[in-house]
Structure formats: structure tokens, C-alpha cells
Amino acid sequence: MNKTITDIAQMAGVAKSTVSRFLNGGSVSEDTRQKIERIIKEHNYVPNTFAQSLKAKKTSIIGTVVPRLDSYATSQTLIGIDEELRGLHYQMLIANTSQDMQREIDAIYDFARQKVSGIILLAAEVTDAHLKAIEDIKIPVLLVGQQHELLHSLIHNDDQAGYILGKYVVEQGHRDIVYLGVSERDQAVGVHRKQGFKRAVDECSECNVKYYETSFKMSEAVITAEAILDVSRPSLIVAATDNIAMGVMKTAFFRNIRIPQELSVTGFGGYDITEMIHPTLTTVKYHYLQAGKLAAKHISRLVEGESVRQHTIVDVELIPRESVDKI
Numbered sequence: 001m002n003k004t005i006t007d008i009a010q011m012a013g014v015a016k017s018t019v020s021r022f023l024n025g026g027s028v029s030e031d032t033r034q035k036i037e038r039i040i041k042e043h044n045y046v047p048n049t050f051a052q053s054l055k056a057k058k059t060s061i062i063g064t065v066v067p068r069l070d071s072y073a074t075s076q077t078l079i080g081i082d083e084e085l086r087g088l089h090y091q092m093l094i095a096n097t098s099q100d101m102q103r104e105i106d107a108i109y110d111f112a113r114q115k116v117s118g119i120i121l122l123a124a125e126v127t128d129a130h131l132k133a134i135e136d137i138k139i140p141v142l143l144v145g146q147q148h149e150l151l152h153s154l155i156h157n158d159d160q161a162g163y164i165l166g167k168y169v170v171e172q173g174h175r176d177i178v179y180l181g182v183s184e185r186d187q188a189v190g191v192h193r194k195q196g197f198k199r200a201v202d203e204c205s206e207c208n209v210k211y212y213e214t215s216f217k218m219s220e221a222v223i224t225a226e227a228i229l230d231v232s233r234p235s236l237i238v239a240a241t242d243n244i245a246m247g248v249m250k251t252a253f254f255r256n257i258r259i260p261q262e263l264s265v266t267g268f269g270g271y272d273i274t275e276m277i278h279p280t281l282t283t284v285k286y287h288y289l290q291a292g293k294l295a296a297k298h299i300s301r302l303v304e305g306e307s308v309r310q311h312t313i314v315d316v317e318l319i320p321r322e323s324v325d326k327i
Contacts, residue, residue, distance in 0.1 A: 003043045003045045005019050005020060005023070007043075008036065008039055008040060008043070008045055011039050011043075012032070012035045012036050012039050013035075014032055014035075014036070018032060018036075019036055022036050059115050059116060059117050060089060060090050060091060060117065061090065061091050061092075061093055061114070061115075061116045061117060062081075062085055062090050062091070062092050062093070062116060062117060062118050062119070062120060062296070062299055062300075062303075063092075063093050063094075063095065063107070063111030063114070063116040063118070063119045063120070064078065064081060064092055064093065064094050064095070064119070064120045064121075064122070065095045065097060065104055065107045065108065065111075065119065065120070065121045065122060065123070066078065066094060066095070066096055066097070066122045067096075067097055067098070067099045067104070067122060067123065067124055068096065068097075068098060068099055069094075069096050071216075072242075072243075072269065072271040072272070072273075072288075073145075073269060073286065073288050074122065076288035076289050076292065077122065077144065077145075077288045077289070077291055077292040077295070078092075078094065078292060079289060079292060080288065080289040080290065080291060080292020080293040080294075080295070080296070081120060081292040081293070081295055081296045082292075082296075083292075083293065083296075084292070084293040084294075084295075084296030084297060085296045085300070088296065088297070088300045090117070090296075090300060093111065093114070093116065095107035095110065095111065099124070101125070101127065101129075104121075104123055104130065105129050105130065105133050108121070108130070108133040108134065108137060108141075109133060109136070109137065111137075111139075112136075112137035112139055116139065117139070117140075117303045118139060118140040118141070118142070118299040118300070118302055118303045119137075119139060119140070119141045119142070119299075120141075120142050120144055120295050120296075120299050121141055121142065121143050121144065122144050122145050123143065123145070123146055124145075124146070124185065124186040124187075124188075124189075125146070125185050125186065125187065126143065126146060126148045126151070131148075131150060131151075134151070140152075140299060140302035140303050142154060142295055142298050142299045142302065144291065144292075144295050145188055146186075146187050146188050147187070147188075147311055152298065152302060152308055152309075152310055152311075153310070153311050153312070154291060154294060154295050154298060154311075154312045154314065155188060155311070155312070155313055155314070156188070156286045156287075156291065156313070156314050156316055157313050157314065157315055157316050158188045158189065158192035158193040158196065158316075159192045159193070159195055159196035159199075160196060160315075160316060161193055161196060161268055161284040161286070161316040162192070162193045162194060162195065162196025162197035162198070162199070162200070162268075163196040163197065163199055163200045164196075164200075164284065164316070164318045165197060165200075165238065165266060165268070165284050165318060166196065166197040166198070166199070166200025166201050166238075167200045167203075168282075168318055168320065168324075169236055169238065169264070169266065169324060170200065170201060170203075170204045170207065172264075172324055172325070172326045172327060173326060173327030174207075174235050174236040174264065174324075174327060175204070175206050175207050175208060175235070176208050176234045176235045176236070177201065177207060177208070177209045177210075177234055177235070177236045177237075177238060178209070178210050178211075178212060178228055178232070178234045178236070178237045178238070179194065179197060179198075179209055179210070179211045179212070179237075179238045179240075180212050180213075180214055180221070180224065180225070180228070180237055180238065180239045180240060180244055180248065181193070181194045181211060181212070181213055181214075181240040182213060182214065182215065182216060182240050182241075182244075183213060183215075189240055189241065189268075190240075193240055193268060194211070194240070197238060210232070210234070212224060212228060214244060214247075216241060216243060216244070217243070217247075218243045218244070218246055218247040218250070219247070220247070221239070221243065221244040221245075221246075221247025221248060222247040222248075222250050222251050224247075225237070225247060225248040225250075225251035225252075226251050229251065229252075229255065229257070233262075233263070234263070235263070235264060235325075235327060236263070236264040236265070236266070236324070237263065237264070237265050237266075238266050239265065239266065239267045239268070240267075240268060241267055241268055241269050242267035242268065242269035242270070242271045242273075242274050242281060242283055243267075243269075243271075244267065245265050245266060245267030245274075245281055245283070245323075246267070246273075246274075246277070246281070248265050249265055249277070249281075249323070252265070259279055259323055260279060260322065260323050260324055260325035261325060264282075264323060264324040264325050265281065265282075265323045265324075266281070266282045266283060266323065266324060267281055267282075267283045267284075268283060268284045268286070269283060269284070269285070269286055270283050270284065270285025270286055270317070270319060271283075274319075274321075275319075275321070278322075279321070279322035279323045280321035280322045280323065281321055281322075281323045282319065282320050282321045282322075282323045282324040283319050283321070284316050284317065284318055284319065285316065285317040285318075285319050286314075286316055287314055287315070287316075287317075290314060291314045294312065294314065298312070
């Protein structure tokens with residue numbers, strides 16, 4: 001049977017509040033500290049971190065707000081955060097908002113009520129309501145994946161990602177191009193990634209580029225790709241994410257359009273599956289795991305009152321593969 005904090009207090013011959021104070025880093029005498037430590041070790045006692053958070057002024061819990069869990073980018077980022085936080089003696093609580101902005105706001109307040117020490121926020125958009133919530137709770141918040149001038153932010157270099165991919169496909173001889181992006185409400189993917197690509201192709205006077213929008217869902221990318229291919233046959237479709245790219249490839253497969261001989265396709269993200277499908281997908285790799293670990297380090301420093309750079313940019317990497325033909 002697992003021991004409780006009451007059991008530990010009785011065996012140590014001290015008050016429950018003394019054990020609680022010890023567990024939360026408070027001041028106790030050296031004799032008492034040694035006695036409590038010995039009993040905890042003998043009985044393999046593991047404190048209930050969440051229960052402690054309800055009473056302590058400061059906890060070892062970091063709240064993480066994510067827009068969705070069924071995403072490679074999110075899952076890899078969370079793994080990085082969790083691995084690093086454990087090494088820093090913090091635990092992670094996750095709030096999934098299912099891309100509902102009001103649930104994001106509610107999660108920020110909920111975490112504050114649970115007395116987390118800091119919050120890592122993965123949001124597609126930062127609104128005035130987000131800023132008000134962050135101002136209200138008076139808890140360190142780190143924004144990941146997007147950048148805002150008023151918040152500590154950690155972002156991937158989306159502009160550079162779009163630019164290096166744009167330069168690459170132009171160098172491969174592609175001139176009739178479709179860019180399949182997402183809503184510009186998402187600053188990172190919808191705006192900066194597209195702007196970087198546009199900057200590269202604008203350097204090519206012969207390029208003819210058409211811009212379309214879809215959602216992040218592969219199923220909706222399939223529908224959008226069908227509509228595009230109904231009216232035109234570009235030499236290349238650049239998809240704003242690997243999921244969208246795979247939706248395009250699925251549409252091409254069902255239409256017997258050969259990739260890359262008849263249609264080249266690229267994505268962004270560098271998901272593991274992109275090197276297992278056939279043909280393998282040309283993409284820009286994002287280092288989500290590394291970003292997660294860096295986010296954990298930054299939020300822990302903010303919690304401890306240490307200095308952290310206001311905006312941090314994580315590099316990206318072009319991965320040329322089979323899905324782009326050289327014309």
C-alpha cells in the first residue's frame with residue numbers, strides 16, 4: 001500500500017505540515033530533514049505533485065496548451081517538452097483545445113487556478129483575449145510556434161523555410177506552380193511560410209504561381225486538390241504542410257497522375273512518414289523535438305526569474321527527395 005503524507009509525518013514524529021513544508025522546499029531543521037528524507041527513501045514515497053499544487057504558492061508543474069493532439073508537430077513538440085521538464089524536475093499538464101480559441105483562453109485561466117508555475121502556449125493565433133488572460137494570471141507564459149512582440153516566443157524559421165523551398169523548386173526548372181496554403185489567421189504557416197516562398201519565386205520572372213487555401217486536415221486537402229486539378233495541371237504543387245502534401249498525392253494516385261513525372265509535390269514539416277511513402281516526399285524539416293526541449297528550458301528559466309531572449313528562432317532544413325522532378 002502506498003504511503004501518504006500523513007503516514008510519513010507519523011513515522012517521522014512530526015506534524016503533517018512539517019512534511020509538506022519540506023516537500024515544497026520550505027525551512028525545516030537539519031535533524032528533521034534527515035529523518036524525513038530517510039523515511040521517504042525507505043518507503044519509496046512519491047509525493048502527489050498535483051495535490052501539492054493546490055496548497056503551495058509555487059509548484060513544479062508546467063501547463064501546456066495545445067490546439068490538437070492528432071498532429072505530428074504537436075506530439076513531437078510535447079515529447080521534447082516532457083523529456084526536458086523531467087530532467088529539470090518539473091511535470092507537465094496538457095490541455096487540448098481541439099482548435100477552439102475560447103477553450104485556449106479557458107485553459108490559461110484553469111491552469112492559473114491550479115497554480116502551475118508557468119504555461120507553454122501552442123496557439124495558431126494570439127488575440128487580445130489571449131493577451132488579457134496572460135496579463136490577468138501573472139504567470140510566466142512562453143508562446144511556441146507563433147511570435148508576438150509582447151510575449152516570450154519560440155518559433156521555427158517559417159520565412160526561411162518557404163524561401164529555401166521556393167529557390168529549390170525554381171532551380172529544378174518548375175515555372176507553372178500551385179501553392180496550397182492555409183488561412184492567414186495562422187501567422188506562422190498561413191503568412192510567413194507563404195511569404196518566404198513568394199519572395200523566392202518572385203525572383204524568377206518566368207514563374208506563374210497560383211495561390212489556394214485549404215485546412216490542415218488531409219481529407220480537406222484531398223478535396224481542394226481535386227478542385228485544382230479539375231481546372232489546371234501545374235508541374236508542381238507546393239503544400240504548406242506534409243499532411244496537405246499527402247492529401248495532394250492521394251488525389252494524384254486516384255487520378256492516375258504519376259508523381260513526379262506528371263506532377264511534383266512538396267511539403268513542410270519533415271514528418272517521419274514522408275520518407276516511408278513512395279515516392280518519398282521533398283520537404284523542409286522542422287526540428288519539433290529540439291524546439292520542445294528548448295521551450296522547456298526557457299519556461300523553467302522564466303519561472304526562476306532568469307533572463308530569456310524575447311524571441312528565439314529554430315532553424316529548418318531542406319530535404320530533397322523523389323517527389324520533385326527536375327525539368
